[in-house]
Amino acid sequence: MTTKRSSGDIARRRRIADAADGYPARVTVVLYACVPPGTSEDDVVARLRRHAGARDWLVIGEVVDYTSTSTPLGFRPNWLGHARPLLTSGQAGGLVTTSRTDACFAELPEWLQEQHAFLSELMPAAAQGAA
Numbered sequence: 001m002t003t004k005r006s007s008g009d010i011a012r013r014r015r016i017a018d019a020a021d022g023y024p025a026r027v028t029v030v031l032y033a034c035v036p037p038g039t040s041e042d043d044v045v046a047r048l049r050r051h052a053g054a055r056d057w058l059v060i061g062e063v064v065d066y067t068s069t070s071t072p073l074g075f076r077p078n079w080l081g082h083a084r085p086l087l088t089s090g091q092a093g094g095l096v097t098t099s100r101t102d103a104c105f106a107e108l109p110e111w112l113q114e115q116h117a118f119l120s121e122l123m124p125a126a127a128q129g130a131a
Contacts (some may be wrong), residue, residue, distance in 0.1 A: 029120070030061040030092040032083045034076065037066045048096050050124055052131075056092065061086050087115050094118040 005013075018025060031048040035041045041064045052059050063083040065076040073079050086092040095112060099121050112119050 026056065026058040026062045027094060028092050029057045029094040029096050030063060030083050030086045031059055032063045032065075032069070032095055032097045034065045034067060034069050034131065036068060039066075042068075044098060047122060048098070051120065052096050055120075057096070058091055059096075087112070087117050090116070092117065094120055096120045096122075098122045 001109045014026075026050075029052050031052065033041055033044045033048060035044060045062055045064065048062075049059065061082060063078050065071075067076060073084075083092075083095070087095060092118050092121060095120070109119060
């Protein structure tokens, strides 16, 4: 008889095996996108997944807010209810987003540093002007 393991159980077993073998723990990240209402997030989230996968990061959450990118983070329900708690609790060691402007939070790098987390952007804010 085979038992289907949950994704949490698989991740826990992987961490135990890695620790036993002396491998460092994989970096955990949360993917975050903000898309205008009525827009599909599929392409954006797929790009974020590829970005994290190419770096062998373990994605522990995919969070999407359906609002204008100019909406402050404090008014984005999925940021507040899902992404932020993963970072503040230390479950996620990094935030992967399309750009810092997508996160719409000028203090984001400083806040992430306080959480001992990092920011990885698909398109850094400095490059957006050149695009």
